[in-house]
Amino acid sequence: MGKTLFDKVWDAHVVETVPQGPQILYIDQHLIHEVTSPQAFNELKERGIPIARPDKTIATADHNTPTLNQHLPVKDDLSRNQLEQLTKNCKENNITLYGLGHPNNGIVHVIAPELGITQPGMTMVCGDSHTSTHGAFGTIAFGIGTSQVAQVFASQCLLLEKPKSLRVNVNGTLKKGVLPKDVILYLIAKLGTNSGTGYFCEYAGNVFEEMSMEGRMTVCNMSIEMGLEAE
Numbered sequence: 001m002g003k004t005l006f007d008k009v010w011d012a013h014v015v016e017t018v019p020q021g022p023q024i025l026y027i028d029q030h031l032i033h034e035v036t037s038p039q040a041f042n043e044l045k046e047r048g049i050p051i052a053r054p055d056k057t058i059a060t061a062d063h064n065t066p067t068l069n070q071h072l073p074v075k076d077d078l079s080r081n082q083l084e085q086l087t088k089n090c091k092e093n094n095i096t097l098y099g100l101g102h103p104n105n106g107i108v109h110v111i112a113p114e115l116g117i118t119q120p121g122m123t124m125v126c127g128d129s130h131t132s133t134h135g136a137f138g139t140i141a142f143g144i145g146t147s148q149v150a151q152v153f154a155s156q157c158l159l160l161e162k163p164k165s166l167r168v169n170v171n172g173t174l175k176k177g178v179l180p181k182d183v184i185l186y187l188i189a190k191l192g193t194n195s196g197t198g199y200f201c202e203y204a205g206n207v208f209e210e211m212s213m214e215g216r217m218t219v220c221n222m223s224i225e226m227g228l229e230a231e
Contacts, residue, residue: 036127
């Protein structure tokens with residue numbers, strides 16, 4: 001069988017394969033925010049390891065942030081501390097930060113496509129489970145934990161076992177009022193909340209082909225709810 005889109009993108013980013021072990025996958029774009037990055041920054045600082053590719057990292061304040069009156073001091077102590085740490089860490093490591101009040105600030109999985117950071121054929125990671133959103137643009141995109149954030153900081157790579165592939169075909173005509181969110185919720189209900197664990201999914205069929213990019217982002221965003229990485 002020929003390679004899938006997932007195979008082609010993945011294989012193009014393999015730096016090395018560990019004998020009888022995982023693969024070393026190069027990461028094109030690392031997205032960070034204030035919640036899962038502080039511990040990773042501290043780990044590298046304690047070990048005296050520099051950020052390998054600060055130019056491949058984009059930061060935004062997006063989890064513990066006020067929706068209104070962002071010019072005022074953040075009342076919650078934990079949130080304020082995390083935001084201050086993000087600002088300090090990005091400044092010390094020469095990382096681009098879209099903080100509160102910046103015109104490019106916003107939800108990490110929205111601003112990256114809006115600003116053209118997300119591009120087809122990329123590998124993208126973020127310390128957030130819904131990183132799969134970027135799969136709508138033909139990327140390999142997935143959420144990582146804080147220890148893996150540190151791993152990307154240090155090497156711009158991750159040690160990973162290649163996931164299995166899953167293809168979901170949906171064809172037909174959606175009735176009036178049936179939206180992309182309904183489609184992915186239906187699939188999750190049919191397949192199960194753990195059906196995608198260990199798999200990378202490619203969506204196919206005219207229903208997805210006819211969706212707007214926003215609709216495809218919604219489908220990929222919610223794919224994590226059945227354990228999938230989406231493309």
